[in-house]
Amino acid sequence: MAKDNELFDIAIMNGRVIDPETDLDGVRNVGVRDGRIETVTEEKIEGRETIDAKGHIVAPGFIDMHHHNICIPFGEKLALRDGVTTPMELEAGVYPVDEFYATVEGKCRANYGATVGTLAVREHILNPEYRTKFAGFFIWDLMADPKDSKASMHWSTDIATPEQINEYERLLEEGLQQGAVGVGHAVGYMVAGCSQQESIIVQKLAAKYERSGFIHARFSGQMPPTSGLLGFLEMMAPQAVYGGGLVFQHMSAQALKDTMAGLEFFDAARENGIQVLGEIYPYNYGASIAGADYLHPDNYQRNMGRDYKDIIEIANLKPLTKERYEELVKTAPFTSIMFYNATEDDVYKGLAHPTTVVGSDAFPYTIAETGEPAEDWNLPFEAVNGHPRGAGTHARMLALVREKKVDIPLSLAVSKMTYMIARYLEDNGVPEMAQKGRIQEGKDADITIFDPKAVQDNATMKNGGLPSTGIPYVLVNGTVVVRDSETVDDVFPGKPVRGPIHLAARAAKAA
Numbered sequence: 001m002a003k004d005n006e007l008f009d010i011a012i013m014n015g016r017v018i019d020p021e022t023d024l025d026g027v028r029n030v031g032v033r034d035g036r037i038e039t040v041t042e043e044k045i046e047g048r049e050t051i052d053a054k055g056h057i058v059a060p061g062f063i064d065m066h067h068h069n070i071c072i073p074f075g076e077k078l079a080l081r082d083g084v085t086t087p088m089e090l091e092a093g094v095y096p097v098d099e100f101y102a103t104v105e106g107k108c109r110a111n112y113g114a115t116v117g118t119l120a121v122r123e124h125i126l127n128p129e130y131r132t133k134f135a136g137f138f139i140w141d142l143m144a145d146p147k148d149s150k151a152s153m154h155w156s157t158d159i160a161t162p163e164q165i166n167e168y169e170r171l172l173e174e175g176l177q178q179g180a181v182g183v184g185h186a187v188g189y190m191v192a193g194c195s196q197q198e199s200i201i202v203q204k205l206a207a208k209y210e211r212s213g214f215i216h217a218r219f220s221g222q223m224p225p226t227s228g229l230l231g232f233l234e235m236m237a238p239q240a241v242y243g244g245g246l247v248f249q250h251m252s253a254q255a256l257k258d259t260m261a262g263l264e265f266f267d268a269a270r271e272n273g274i275q276v277l278g279e280i281y282p283y284n285y286g287a288s289i290a291g292a293d294y295l296h297p298d299n300y301q302r303n304m305g306r307d308y309k310d311i312i313e314i315a316n317l318k319p320l321t322k323e324r325y326e327e328l329v330k331t332a333p334f335t336s337i338m339f340y341n342a343t344e345d346d347v348y349k350g351l352a353h354p355t356t357v358v359g360s361d362a363f364p365y366t367i368a369e370t371g372e373p374a375e376d377w378n379l380p381f382e383a384v385n386g387h388p389r390g391a392g393t394h395a396r397m398l399a400l401v402r403e404k405k406v407d408i409p410l411s412l413a414v415s416k417m418t419y420m421i422a423r424y425l426e427d428n429g430v431p432e433m434a435q436k437g438r439i440q441e442g443k444d445a446d447i448t449i450f451d452p453k454a455v456q457d458n459a460t461m462k463n464g465g466l467p468s469t470g471i472p473y474v475l476v477n478g479t480v481v482v483r484d485s486e487t488v489d490d491v492f493p494g495k496p497v498r499g500p501i502h503l504a505a506r507a508a509k510a511a
């Protein structure tokens with residue numbers, strides 16, 4: 001029996017450890033103590049808790065840059081069951097940043113991080129009635145309680161005056177000084193209202209603070225059909241001028257048939273030292289709100305080659321008709337819908353491309369019976385409607401690789417969900433990400449243990465909240481959050497992921 005000081009908190013025995021940074025892919029024992037990985041060894045070790053990982057992969061916990069359910073218990077539970085230990089809201093973002101981080105502290109099972117988002121900032125400026133009910137988490141104000149928060153569509157449709165654009169720049173900068181991970185800019189939702197000057201400001205500020213823009217690019221389609229990549233160029237031009245990193249989220253949903261051409265262009269930029277990253281979710285349909293401007297027939301039909309029936313109302317899973325679409329846009333533009341976008345072929349090719357990473361775009365779920373947003377930890381998985389990506393993205397990617405639909409080595413698939421993301425963020429203004437995405441001595445003990453033969457997504461369009469299986473153990477900062485394929489109640493080991501907080505912001509807070 002080992003002496004007490006040789007006992008680890010947790011000993012993970014005989015698993016196949018994949019560490020993409022060092023190319024380790026072999027059977028090892030992993031000892032965890034005080035939230036850190038203390039040893040990765042072929043020697044025998046002992047722990048207060050022993051996890052038998054024989055036949056399983058021991059991977060870094062999955063990192064997801066594109067998650068709209070962070071710190072929302074129900075959505076967080078599904079993320080953990082899918083092996084995600086660090087979901088972050090980087091696309092839509094939050095505002096105010098300080099308020100968000102302060103409110104969720106100590107209440108999250110997974111790690112969490114957010115950008116300062118142009119959606120929320122524009123709504124603050126353009127709709128004086130708006131009062132956040134979710135500590136600045138704007139997607140939840142929109143989806144959950146627009147009546148209460150008075151959230152509107154002004155952020156999307158209104159054109160800002162020069163004075164308002166100055167204020168926009170000031171508020172975004174304040175967010176970065178408060179430690180936002182970067183600037184979230186879903187300009188694809190603001191085609192009617194957001195000027196390119198505002199897009200330039202996003203990248204100028206991201207560069208000034210040595211962080212990234214996280215982009216839902218303009219157009220979501222070819223507009224006209226020869227211009228599928230124009231939405232990327234809108235951001236890459238200011239990046240070429242000012243610098244900073246740039247992440248194009250669900251890029252295949254914007255590029256469609258031009259997905260591979262877009263990725264080639266990103267790779268050429270990277271060869272020139274420009275930090276561009278393309279992210280993809282493993283589905284050929286997205287989820288959004290009925291009022292999303294890119295679903296307007298002028299774009300969705302003429303440019304994306306789709307029809308009303310390719311938009312599915314989540315509450316009843318019925319395809320829309322012209323009449324129903326027009327009714328929703330007029331009376332209930334925030335209604336949750338799914339919509340077909342890129343082809344399966346384009347999505348799988350994009351996922352196999354060596355430089356892309358995986359992100360879920362997990363979207364708020366709704367309770368089927370009431371239409372209320374799904375927040376509660378204890379809600380039955382069968383009781384909700386929503387896009388399956390919030391439950392199944394990472395297991396699905398691993399299953400697609402096993403089935404060779406995405407024909408890449410397992411270690412690369414793991415890297416696309418862990419190390420490649422951690423490394424990108426570390427290189428772009430979030431230094432603490434150097435502690436994540438690795439199974440190495442001294443790193444944070446965020447660990448996902450899965451069975452490569454059995455790991456599977458179960459969520460479907462009809463049953464969007466069914467958790468993934470084949471992921472029996474998940475650790476966040478050394479605390480077991482999934483044990484024997486069940487989540488553990490009442491542990492909150494999640495820690496914030498943040499950019500540097502500037503002295504000016506600290507001083508303002510103290511005053």
Ligand SMILES: [Zn+2]
Binds near residue numbers: 216249
């Ligand atoms: Zn998006």
